[in-house]
Amino acid sequence: MGEDGLVAAAADAEERAFEAGLRPRTLAEFVGQRKAREQLSIMLAGARGRGRPPDHVLLSGPPGLGKTSLAMIIAQELAVPLRLTSGPAIERAGDLVAILTALAPGEVLFIDEIHRIARPAEELLYSAMEDFRVDVVLGKGPGATAIPLAVAPFTLVGATTRAGLLTGPMRDRFGFTAHLDFYDPDELVAVLARSARLLGVELTPAGATEVAGRSRGTPRIANRLLRRVRDYAEVRADGVVTLDVAQAALRVYDVDSLGLDRLDRAVLTALVKRFGGGPVGLTTLAVSVGEEPETVEDVAEPFLLRAGLLVRTARGRMATPAAFTHLGFDPPDQELGRAQVPPAQAALFSEPGFRADARPET
Secondary structure, X not given: OOOOOOOOOOOOHHXXXXXXXXXXXXXXXXXXXXXXXXXXXXXXXXXXXXXXXXXXXXXXXXXXXXHHHHHHHHHHHHXXXXXXXXXXXXXXXXXXXXXXXXXXXXXXXEXXXXXXXXXXXXXXXXXXXXXXEEEEEEOOHHHOEEEEEEOOOOEEEEEEOXXXXXXXXXXXXXXXEEEOOOOOHHHHHHHHHHHHHHHOOEEOHHHHXXXXXXXXXXXXXXXXXXXXXXXXXXXXXXXXXXXXXXXXXXXXXXXXXXXXXXXXXXXXXXXXXXXXXXXXOHHHHHHHHOOOHHHHHHHHHHHHHXXXXXXXXXXXXXXXXXXXXXXXXXXXXXOXXXXXXXXXXXXXXXXXXXXXXXXXXX
């Protein structure tokens, strides 16, 4: 499990190894991402018909949605080997040359987090993607010599969680680009049903729906919660994951009905109870929940924003009426962004020397 918690979309090496047994092997087995699957199916069928490697593929989207699985499926559908690496692992151009020159004809090269590849290696990758060759420079200064090395025709599959960090020349060299979206609850139910069969878990439709509703639209989180619910069912129930068992298990693991964990609820509770819904600066909010500002901004805020429970304004973070309702409080009558100042803060504002035009914390 990733270090950020049970509902974190990131995964460590141990969890990725476990996921390998649950990954779909073909496009027909892959659940969700209907448009991307259809487009990939047409492109791969055309490449097989021509007997040539397909265009390079760029897959973007948040973690846990199936980018690595699709890369493996592409290699499986083409019946060619797959070589996996990651952007941070390619620190020098020489690292990339060693990988490229070892590729077999038609092989699929998968680079995860490709936006983090070193710039010298990225520039070397341009010619490899377009002309299937790389130029190795020997020596320095006027005596330097460039030796061209042929690269076997291959297909590059790049995955990124931050497509905006890719340079323009890199994006332009991909012939096919797909953005993976978060899953609908019905799609996650299908993912859970398949995973339950592979894990040997007896999962009722109501139990699957409950787990899917708390999975933040992410298959990786859904499978992680399923494993924890399975443990609870085997230890404290009869081994069957029903609605009641799923709800009881997820209460134990502190995942509520919207998929919020301890940190998410702490942030919302601080906003609602201590600051009257906001606005409040990030640093102040982080101190109030005992976390670093980077943790609140990178771990908690993305899902709270997507769920419509929190908004960022020029004056700071604010809780939405939905956040008040979810925590069991009545939403404020004031318009969003004009909430009443809490009494504790009102006393400060009334002190002599307070400037109403002072710049707020951001």
